Amino acid sequence: MKIRELIKYSLNPRIVEDASLPVGYIRNAYYNGVGRYVCQLQRLTIKFCKSSHTSSGVRDYIENGLLNFSRQNPGVAIYMKPRLHRTPVIVTEYLNGHYQWMSVRNFTKTELEMWMETLRSRSGYEISQLISNNNVLTPSVQGIWNPFLNRPTHLNGKTFPIEEQSKFIPELDSATKQLLDMIKQNNLTDMDELNKRDTQKQE
Incomplete structure:
Protein backbone atom coordinates (compact mmCIF):
# COMPACT_ATOMS: atom_id res chain seq x y z
CA MET A 1 0.00 0.00 0.00
CA LYS A 2 1.20 3.51 -0.77
CA ILE A 3 2.23 5.83 2.06
CA ARG A 4 -0.14 8.58 0.95
CA GLU A 5 -3.03 6.13 1.39
CA LEU A 6 -1.93 5.24 4.92
CA ILE A 7 -1.84 8.90 5.94
CA LYS A 8 -5.59 9.20 5.37
CA TYR A 9 -6.47 6.90 8.28
CA SER A 10 -3.37 7.22 10.47
CA LEU A 11 -3.53 9.15 13.75
CA ASN A 12 -1.51 12.19 12.79
CA PRO A 13 -0.13 14.12 15.84
CA ARG A 14 -0.84 17.39 14.05
CA ILE A 15 -4.52 16.49 13.92
CA VAL A 16 -4.71 15.51 17.59
CA GLU A 17 -2.85 18.67 18.71
CA ASP A 18 -4.96 20.99 16.57
CA ALA A 19 -5.85 24.20 18.44
CA SER A 20 -9.41 24.05 17.15
CA LEU A 21 -10.11 20.79 19.01
CA PRO A 22 -11.69 20.89 22.49
CA VAL A 23 -9.45 20.38 25.51
CA GLY A 24 -10.03 17.55 27.98
CA TYR A 25 -8.89 14.25 29.45
CA ILE A 26 -9.08 10.71 28.12
CA ARG A 27 -12.72 9.64 28.35
CA ASN A 28 -14.31 6.23 28.09
CA ALA A 29 -17.39 4.41 29.31
CA TYR A 30 -17.08 3.81 33.05
CA TYR A 31 -15.70 0.39 33.99
CA ASN A 32 -16.02 -0.86 30.41
CA GLY A 33 -13.59 -3.74 30.03
CA VAL A 34 -13.08 -4.27 33.78
CA GLY A 35 -15.51 -7.17 33.59
CA ARG A 36 -17.25 -7.84 30.30
CA TYR A 37 -16.37 -5.55 27.40
CA VAL A 38 -19.31 -3.89 25.64
CA CYS A 39 -18.76 -2.47 22.17
CA GLN A 40 -19.81 1.19 22.25
CA LEU A 41 -20.72 1.22 18.55
CA GLN A 42 -24.38 0.25 18.22
CA ARG A 43 -25.55 1.42 14.79
CA LEU A 44 -23.70 1.95 11.52
CA THR A 45 -25.31 3.41 8.40
CA ILE A 46 -23.58 3.31 5.00
CA LYS A 47 -24.96 5.78 2.47
CA PHE A 48 -23.70 5.33 -1.09
CA CYS A 49 -24.60 5.67 -4.76
CA LYS A 50 -25.15 2.61 -6.97
CA SER A 51 -23.70 4.20 -10.11
CA SER A 52 -21.30 7.00 -9.09
CA HIS A 53 -17.55 6.46 -9.43
CA THR A 54 -16.93 8.08 -6.03
CA SER A 55 -18.78 5.18 -4.38
CA SER A 56 -16.92 2.38 -6.19
CA GLY A 57 -14.76 1.61 -3.14
CA VAL A 58 -17.82 1.53 -0.90
CA ARG A 59 -19.62 -0.87 -3.24
CA ASP A 60 -16.54 -3.09 -3.36
CA TYR A 61 -16.38 -3.16 0.43
CA ILE A 62 -20.10 -3.98 0.72
CA GLU A 63 -19.73 -6.93 -1.66
CA ASN A 64 -16.48 -8.36 -0.27
CA GLY A 65 -15.83 -7.10 3.27
CA LEU A 66 -19.03 -6.03 5.01
CA LEU A 67 -20.25 -9.58 5.64
CA ASN A 68 -17.11 -10.47 7.60
CA PHE A 69 -17.42 -7.26 9.63
CA SER A 70 -21.03 -8.05 10.56
CA ARG A 71 -20.11 -11.61 11.59
CA GLN A 72 -17.29 -10.39 13.82
CA ASN A 73 -19.52 -7.72 15.42
CA PRO A 74 -23.00 -9.21 15.89
CA GLY A 75 -23.96 -6.47 18.36
CA VAL A 76 -23.67 -3.70 15.73
CA ALA A 77 -26.75 -2.95 13.63
CA ILE A 78 -25.71 -2.19 10.02
CA TYR A 79 -27.92 -0.29 7.58
CA MET A 80 -27.31 0.43 3.88
CA LYS A 81 -29.01 3.40 2.28
CA PRO A 82 -28.57 3.79 -1.51
CA ARG A 83 -28.76 7.38 -2.78
CA LEU A 84 -28.42 8.48 -6.39
CA HIS A 85 -25.64 10.95 -7.23
CA ARG A 86 -24.78 11.72 -3.62
CA THR A 87 -21.44 11.62 -1.80
CA PRO A 88 -20.92 8.33 0.11
CA VAL A 89 -20.85 8.77 3.88
CA ILE A 90 -20.72 6.59 6.99
CA VAL A 91 -22.76 7.53 10.07
CA THR A 92 -22.02 5.76 13.36
CA GLU A 93 -24.06 5.97 16.56
CA TYR A 94 -22.70 5.07 20.00
CA LEU A 95 -24.16 4.09 23.37
CA ASN A 96 -23.48 7.49 24.92
CA GLY A 97 -25.77 9.15 22.35
CA HIS A 98 -23.04 10.69 20.21
CA TYR A 99 -22.76 10.03 16.51
CA GLN A 100 -19.94 10.38 13.99
CA TRP A 101 -20.44 11.52 10.41
CA MET A 102 -17.64 10.76 7.94
CA SER A 103 -17.31 11.25 4.21
CA VAL A 104 -15.77 8.30 2.35
CA ARG A 105 -15.60 9.84 -1.10
CA ASN A 106 -13.13 8.01 -3.41
CA PHE A 107 -12.04 5.67 -0.60
CA THR A 108 -10.62 2.27 -1.50
CA LYS A 109 -11.72 -1.01 0.04
CA THR A 110 -8.57 -1.20 2.19
CA GLU A 111 -9.09 2.30 3.53
CA LEU A 112 -12.68 1.49 4.41
CA GLU A 113 -11.62 -1.63 6.30
CA MET A 114 -9.18 0.43 8.38
CA TRP A 115 -11.71 3.16 9.06
CA MET A 116 -14.44 0.68 9.97
CA GLU A 117 -12.15 -0.86 12.58
CA THR A 118 -11.27 2.60 13.92
CA LEU A 119 -14.91 3.61 14.21
CA ARG A 120 -15.78 0.28 15.83
CA SER A 121 -13.15 0.60 18.56
CA ARG A 122 -13.94 4.21 19.45
CA SER A 123 -15.73 5.18 22.67
CA GLY A 124 -18.00 7.70 20.96
CA TYR A 125 -16.45 10.77 22.56
CA GLU A 126 -14.98 13.51 20.40
CA ILE A 127 -11.25 13.60 19.76
CA SER A 128 -9.75 16.32 21.97
CA GLN A 129 -6.42 17.73 23.04
CA LEU A 130 -5.12 16.01 26.16
CA ILE A 131 -4.44 18.21 29.17
CA SER A 132 -2.47 15.38 30.75
CA ASN A 133 -1.71 11.79 29.89
CA ASN A 134 -2.76 10.72 33.41
CA ASN A 135 -6.15 11.31 35.01
CA VAL A 136 -8.16 9.74 37.84
CA LEU A 137 -11.83 10.07 38.74
CA THR A 138 -11.02 10.35 42.49
CA PRO A 139 -7.99 12.61 43.10
CA SER A 140 -7.44 11.28 46.66
CA VAL A 141 -8.46 8.10 48.44
CA GLN A 142 -8.84 9.87 51.82
CA GLY A 143 -10.81 12.77 50.33
CA ILE A 144 -10.13 16.46 49.87
CA TRP A 145 -8.25 18.14 52.72
CA ASN A 146 -10.17 20.44 55.07
CA PRO A 147 -9.21 22.21 58.33
CA PHE A 148 -11.07 19.63 60.43
CA LEU A 149 -9.39 16.58 58.89
CA ASN A 150 -7.75 14.27 61.47
CA ARG A 151 -8.99 16.44 64.36
CA PRO A 152 -10.09 14.86 67.68
CA THR A 153 -13.73 13.84 67.60
CA HIS A 154 -14.56 15.54 70.93
CA LEU A 155 -14.28 18.90 69.15
CA ASN A 156 -17.45 18.16 67.20
CA GLY A 157 -19.69 19.20 70.10
CA LYS A 158 -17.84 22.39 71.04
CA THR A 159 -18.54 25.95 69.98
CA PHE A 160 -15.85 27.75 68.06
CA PRO A 161 -13.64 29.70 68.55
CA ILE A 162 -11.96 27.69 71.31
CA GLU A 163 -9.35 29.60 73.29
CA GLU A 164 -7.12 26.60 73.88
CA GLN A 165 -7.14 25.53 70.26
CA SER A 166 -6.72 29.10 68.98
CA LYS A 167 -3.34 29.67 70.63
CA PHE A 168 -0.39 30.08 68.33
CA ILE A 169 2.23 27.40 68.86
CA PRO A 170 5.55 28.36 67.24
CA GLU A 171 7.90 25.72 65.92
CA LEU A 172 10.89 27.18 67.86
Whole structure:
Protein backbone atom coordinates (compact mmCIF):
# COMPACT_ATOMS: atom_id res chain seq x y z
CA MET A 1 0.00 0.00 0.00
CA LYS A 2 1.20 3.51 -0.77
CA ILE A 3 2.23 5.83 2.06
CA ARG A 4 -0.14 8.58 0.95
CA GLU A 5 -3.03 6.13 1.39
CA LEU A 6 -1.93 5.24 4.92
CA ILE A 7 -1.84 8.90 5.94
CA LYS A 8 -5.59 9.20 5.37
CA TYR A 9 -6.47 6.90 8.28
CA SER A 10 -3.37 7.22 10.47
CA LEU A 11 -3.53 9.15 13.75
CA ASN A 12 -1.51 12.19 12.79
CA PRO A 13 -0.13 14.12 15.84
CA ARG A 14 -0.84 17.39 14.05
CA ILE A 15 -4.52 16.49 13.92
CA VAL A 16 -4.71 15.51 17.59
CA GLU A 17 -2.85 18.67 18.71
CA ASP A 18 -4.96 20.99 16.57
CA ALA A 19 -5.85 24.20 18.44
CA SER A 20 -9.41 24.05 17.15
CA LEU A 21 -10.11 20.79 19.01
CA PRO A 22 -11.69 20.89 22.49
CA VAL A 23 -9.45 20.38 25.51
CA GLY A 24 -10.03 17.55 27.98
CA TYR A 25 -8.89 14.25 29.45
CA ILE A 26 -9.08 10.71 28.12
CA ARG A 27 -12.72 9.64 28.35
CA ASN A 28 -14.31 6.23 28.09
CA ALA A 29 -17.39 4.41 29.31
CA TYR A 30 -17.08 3.81 33.05
CA TYR A 31 -15.70 0.39 33.99
CA ASN A 32 -16.02 -0.86 30.41
CA GLY A 33 -13.59 -3.74 30.03
CA VAL A 34 -13.08 -4.27 33.78
CA GLY A 35 -15.51 -7.17 33.59
CA ARG A 36 -17.25 -7.84 30.30
CA TYR A 37 -16.37 -5.55 27.40
CA VAL A 38 -19.31 -3.89 25.64
CA CYS A 39 -18.76 -2.47 22.17
CA GLN A 40 -19.81 1.19 22.25
CA LEU A 41 -20.72 1.22 18.55
CA GLN A 42 -24.38 0.25 18.22
CA ARG A 43 -25.55 1.42 14.79
CA LEU A 44 -23.70 1.95 11.52
CA THR A 45 -25.31 3.41 8.40
CA ILE A 46 -23.58 3.31 5.00
CA LYS A 47 -24.96 5.78 2.47
CA PHE A 48 -23.70 5.33 -1.09
CA CYS A 49 -24.60 5.67 -4.76
CA LYS A 50 -25.15 2.61 -6.97
CA SER A 51 -23.70 4.20 -10.11
CA SER A 52 -21.30 7.00 -9.09
CA HIS A 53 -17.55 6.46 -9.43
CA THR A 54 -16.93 8.08 -6.03
CA SER A 55 -18.78 5.18 -4.38
CA SER A 56 -16.92 2.38 -6.19
CA GLY A 57 -14.76 1.61 -3.14
CA VAL A 58 -17.82 1.53 -0.90
CA ARG A 59 -19.62 -0.87 -3.24
CA ASP A 60 -16.54 -3.09 -3.36
CA TYR A 61 -16.38 -3.16 0.43
CA ILE A 62 -20.10 -3.98 0.72
CA GLU A 63 -19.73 -6.93 -1.66
CA ASN A 64 -16.48 -8.36 -0.27
CA GLY A 65 -15.83 -7.10 3.27
CA LEU A 66 -19.03 -6.03 5.01
CA LEU A 67 -20.25 -9.58 5.64
CA ASN A 68 -17.11 -10.47 7.60
CA PHE A 69 -17.42 -7.26 9.63
CA SER A 70 -21.03 -8.05 10.56
CA ARG A 71 -20.11 -11.61 11.59
CA GLN A 72 -17.29 -10.39 13.82
CA ASN A 73 -19.52 -7.72 15.42
CA PRO A 74 -23.00 -9.21 15.89
CA GLY A 75 -23.96 -6.47 18.36
CA VAL A 76 -23.67 -3.70 15.73
CA ALA A 77 -26.75 -2.95 13.63
CA ILE A 78 -25.71 -2.19 10.02
CA TYR A 79 -27.92 -0.29 7.58
CA MET A 80 -27.31 0.43 3.88
CA LYS A 81 -29.01 3.40 2.28
CA PRO A 82 -28.57 3.79 -1.51
CA ARG A 83 -28.76 7.38 -2.78
CA LEU A 84 -28.42 8.48 -6.39
CA HIS A 85 -25.64 10.95 -7.23
CA ARG A 86 -24.78 11.72 -3.62
CA THR A 87 -21.44 11.62 -1.80
CA PRO A 88 -20.92 8.33 0.11
CA VAL A 89 -20.85 8.77 3.88
CA ILE A 90 -20.72 6.59 6.99
CA VAL A 91 -22.76 7.53 10.07
CA THR A 92 -22.02 5.76 13.36
CA GLU A 93 -24.06 5.97 16.56
CA TYR A 94 -22.70 5.07 20.00
CA LEU A 95 -24.16 4.09 23.37
CA ASN A 96 -23.48 7.49 24.92
CA GLY A 97 -25.77 9.15 22.35
CA HIS A 98 -23.04 10.69 20.21
CA TYR A 99 -22.76 10.03 16.51
CA GLN A 100 -19.94 10.38 13.99
CA TRP A 101 -20.44 11.52 10.41
CA MET A 102 -17.64 10.76 7.94
CA SER A 103 -17.31 11.25 4.21
CA VAL A 104 -15.77 8.30 2.35
CA ARG A 105 -15.60 9.84 -1.10
CA ASN A 106 -13.13 8.01 -3.41
CA PHE A 107 -12.04 5.67 -0.60
CA THR A 108 -10.62 2.27 -1.50
CA LYS A 109 -11.72 -1.01 0.04
CA THR A 110 -8.57 -1.20 2.19
CA GLU A 111 -9.09 2.30 3.53
CA LEU A 112 -12.68 1.49 4.41
CA GLU A 113 -11.62 -1.63 6.30
CA MET A 114 -9.18 0.43 8.38
CA TRP A 115 -11.71 3.16 9.06
CA MET A 116 -14.44 0.68 9.97
CA GLU A 117 -12.15 -0.86 12.58
CA THR A 118 -11.27 2.60 13.92
CA LEU A 119 -14.91 3.61 14.21
CA ARG A 120 -15.78 0.28 15.83
CA SER A 121 -13.15 0.60 18.56
CA ARG A 122 -13.94 4.21 19.45
CA SER A 123 -15.73 5.18 22.67
CA GLY A 124 -18.00 7.70 20.96
CA TYR A 125 -16.45 10.77 22.56
CA GLU A 126 -14.98 13.51 20.40
CA ILE A 127 -11.25 13.60 19.76
CA SER A 128 -9.75 16.32 21.97
CA GLN A 129 -6.42 17.73 23.04
CA LEU A 130 -5.12 16.01 26.16
CA ILE A 131 -4.44 18.21 29.17
CA SER A 132 -2.47 15.38 30.75
CA ASN A 133 -1.71 11.79 29.89
CA ASN A 134 -2.76 10.72 33.41
CA ASN A 135 -6.15 11.31 35.01
CA VAL A 136 -8.16 9.74 37.84
CA LEU A 137 -11.83 10.07 38.74
CA THR A 138 -11.02 10.35 42.49
CA PRO A 139 -7.99 12.61 43.10
CA SER A 140 -7.44 11.28 46.66
CA VAL A 141 -8.46 8.10 48.44
CA GLN A 142 -8.84 9.87 51.82
CA GLY A 143 -10.81 12.77 50.33
CA ILE A 144 -10.13 16.46 49.87
CA TRP A 145 -8.25 18.14 52.72
CA ASN A 146 -10.17 20.44 55.07
CA PRO A 147 -9.21 22.21 58.33
CA PHE A 148 -11.07 19.63 60.43
CA LEU A 149 -9.39 16.58 58.89
CA ASN A 150 -7.75 14.27 61.47
CA ARG A 151 -8.99 16.44 64.36
CA PRO A 152 -10.09 14.86 67.68
CA THR A 153 -13.73 13.84 67.60
CA HIS A 154 -14.56 15.54 70.93
CA LEU A 155 -14.28 18.90 69.15
CA ASN A 156 -17.45 18.16 67.20
CA GLY A 157 -19.69 19.20 70.10
CA LYS A 158 -17.84 22.39 71.04
CA THR A 159 -18.54 25.95 69.98
CA PHE A 160 -15.85 27.75 68.06
CA PRO A 161 -13.64 29.70 68.55
CA ILE A 162 -11.96 27.69 71.31
CA GLU A 163 -9.35 29.60 73.29
CA GLU A 164 -7.12 26.60 73.88
CA GLN A 165 -7.14 25.53 70.26
CA SER A 166 -6.72 29.10 68.98
CA LYS A 167 -3.34 29.67 70.63
CA PHE A 168 -0.39 30.08 68.33
CA ILE A 169 2.23 27.40 68.86
CA PRO A 170 5.55 28.36 67.24
CA GLU A 171 7.90 25.72 65.92
CA LEU A 172 10.89 27.18 67.86
CA ASP A 173 10.91 28.66 71.36
CA SER A 174 11.38 32.40 71.65
CA ALA A 175 14.60 33.89 73.04
CA THR A 176 12.84 34.91 76.27
CA LYS A 177 11.57 31.39 76.89
CA GLN A 178 14.99 29.93 76.21
CA LEU A 179 16.58 32.30 78.79
CA LEU A 180 13.95 31.43 81.39
CA ASP A 181 14.56 27.73 80.83
CA MET A 182 18.31 28.24 81.24
CA ILE A 183 17.80 30.14 84.52
CA LYS A 184 15.43 27.49 85.81
CA GLN A 185 17.88 24.75 84.94
CA ASN A 186 20.74 26.62 86.70
CA ASN A 187 18.60 27.09 89.79
CA LEU A 188 17.84 23.40 89.88
CA THR A 189 21.53 22.50 89.65
CA ASP A 190 22.33 24.98 92.45
CA MET A 191 19.65 23.44 94.65
CA ASP A 192 21.04 19.98 93.98
CA GLU A 193 24.52 21.10 95.07
CA LEU A 194 23.16 22.63 98.28
CA ASN A 195 21.29 19.46 99.10
CA LYS A 196 24.44 17.41 98.58
CA ARG A 197 26.40 19.68 100.93
CA ASP A 198 23.75 19.43 103.60
CA THR A 199 23.75 15.66 103.45
CA GLN A 200 27.56 15.59 103.69
CA LYS A 201 27.53 17.84 106.77
CA GLN A 202 24.96 15.69 108.48
CA GLU A 203 27.11 12.63 107.92
